[in-house]
Amino acid sequence: MSKQGPVLTLTPVAAEACCTPLSSQAVSAEAAADLAPAFKALGDPVRLRLLSMIASADDGEICVCDLTPAFDLSGPTISHHLKSLREAGLIEGDRRGTWVWYRAVPEKLAALSALLNVGTFTAARAQ
Amino acid sequence: MSKQGPVLTLTPVAAEACCTPLSSQAVSAEAAADLAPAFKALGDPVRLRLLSMIASADDGEICVCDLTPAFDLSGPTISHHLKSLREAGLIEGDRRGTWVWYRAVPEKLAALSALLNVGTFTAARAQ
DNA sequence: TCCCTAGTTAGATGAATCTCAAAGCAGTGA
């Protein structure tokens, strides 16, 4: 690499291996390899809170400067977790002047939610 | 401890910090600490496949003897991953004679799915 | 009782992850 990549390149890691619920059909090894990183990114309490703060932000986006003070962690550590979420395709961000703003990627969240959706499954077993 | 715990104790790790979508309200630090382990358990391709095989099994349950051959991994490794899923509250299992059978815990999957549910969020932003 | 199979537990090892301090880059304003 030439020197150093741009700050906010959004690597589109996982293609949308979308939407067939886990419980109606077993996922392929490829789909699992594709989707697991997103769940892994959610598997840390700090990142889960970060994502929820971002996803529930008033205007659909939030400044890093509003995220960092909410945690008892250093700036670099928060930045590291935001990078994980970014690389998992769960959030995206861009710089505007001095500040960097992040917003959620609802399609990605929806895909994960759909995978875990057990509607038919639970219904079938409930009766 | 007396000697060695029972084989299949199902530790109910996370209380059901159920159901308010991530995008409508930020999760508390406690709820995040409660739910993150379940996502973490899903964050490995092998465990994701295991869970999906279990959740999509014909009779709602499946024998370990049917799971192990599907992977290029040793028995103990599969057992280790099943233990992770068990401790995350995603599956439960019991021994019947020679074999051990596992089934999914749909309530837990539903809780995770609900948390990621961005229905209102996406609808609000789509138009 | 003895042996065989199914599955788990224990222990070890290499890889990945979380965290921080220090350094670097980007933008603003004097």
Add this chain to the structure above:
DNA sequence: TCACTGCTTTGAGATTCATCTAACTAGGGA
């Protein structure tokens, strides 16, 4: 141009994790 702030990247140390082999427990059948 220079200094200042905001955020990211780098590099290092400590911890956690995935995987294996070896040993163990549980049950079935001769």
